[in-house]
Amino acid sequence: MAKLAKTSSRHSVEPGVELIGDAETLNSYSNVLSGVVKLTKSLSDGRQQIVGLRFAPDFLGQPFKAKSAIHAEAATTVSLCSFPKAAIEQMMKQSPELEHRLLRQTLNELDEAREWMVTLGCKTAPEKVASFLLMIARNIDSGVGPAARSARFDLPLTRAGISDFLGITNETVSRQLTRLRMDGVIRIENSRRVTVDDISRLEQRCGGRWPRRNRPIYET
Amino acid sequence: MAKLAKTSSRHSVEPGVELIGDAETLNSYSNVLSGVVKLTKSLSDGRQQIVGLRFAPDFLGQPFKAKSAIHAEAATTVSLCSFPKAAIEQMMKQSPELEHRLLRQTLNELDEAREWMVTLGCKTAPEKVASFLLMIARNIDSGVGPAARSARFDLPLTRAGISDFLGITNETVSRQLTRLRMDGVIRIENSRRVTVDDISRLEQRCGGRWPRRNRPIYET
């Protein structure tokens, strides 16, 4: 990494700034030092889907030009540590270690993507919103491990952003959030800042742990 | 590959056979020689989502134990060429070439997964079914390239299987298929075998190419 340090540079990026343009190729690789980057894909009629979120200390960049267009944008204020693309690619040829780490990260991303496919395809709107909050809590809140009982964090996305992530409308997101608030599962101040006093209660709303309806699965 | 050939073995697997059990780890890596393998994830209440399909000549196997449980099952009759896990992992340490290929494939899978996230999250039921047919046509039909005007193939999944893939019910899948048939976009014999005379007509039904509604996107 010593050799890389010479060519690295740091940036701070404001929300809304485009990091990887559609059908473009990123001119550098970066590490996310803080903040959240959202990866989106869109249909030509404007509908769009968030296909991933990158938190610190994730890696950011298109290793080989993917055939599909992807779009990366700062969701919050983001600070990045960037390296020239050529430098990284050069290093990858020389040291298998770097490629190995890249493979690891890619496998992780694949895993996450599939996890969210389950959420998108199977879960109801209330479950989707709860699952989103839980995912954010686990990634944002001061790195408190999965064993934490409570959490407090800022949502990195607007309601519309969350709706793009979950495949539902922003109105539905809003309604489900207020329902969670009414039920005492979460508290909301600022409409961005959320507190979860009892994480297990949130987990119960994520679906999948019990039959969806109040009747046994196996009937006579 | 000469060295690997010594340890490889071939299998033929019937539909429904489990290739990777939930929370288990595959005891070998395989190449899919023919047929289709479906990768699924499920919620504990029974809801399940197909998160990927593997066609020939795709690779099959869990490179490093992923933290998430995944389930692989033969969708059709499948023939595999398998290698002992230990042999592959040994080879990966010695030759970066293999790991490089693995990275390529993984990036491809990630790309596909994200593509389907868009379908799951954004598209309507009619668009989902059309997209599914198009994807199958491009992967199954005798490898006829993307430039083909027509296609004929066997669906590798039942209606219920398709519904697990698209996040809709099998009844809806059935209804949309008959609608496509009524409209002359596809022909169905056998309820498995499908013929698409004009692929471009099918593409038009996949959504995203034009505004979803018959009014301009940008209004005054």
Added chain:
DNA sequence: CGCGTAATTGAAGTCGCTCAATTGTTGTGG
């Protein structure tokens, strides 16, 4: 042939969407 599963089709219900109005928040300039 007749059984079991898959597929189709219909009718009714519901969840989430659309449209629309209101309220809340943030940042800017007077």
Added chain:
DNA sequence: CCACAACAATTGAGCGACTTCAATTACGCG
């Protein structure tokens, strides 16, 4: 400090797409 504008979020009412439940038909296989 307040007024204002621009945008984000909330909330309501009505509708529609998809689901659910149920009945029927088609298909594959012993």
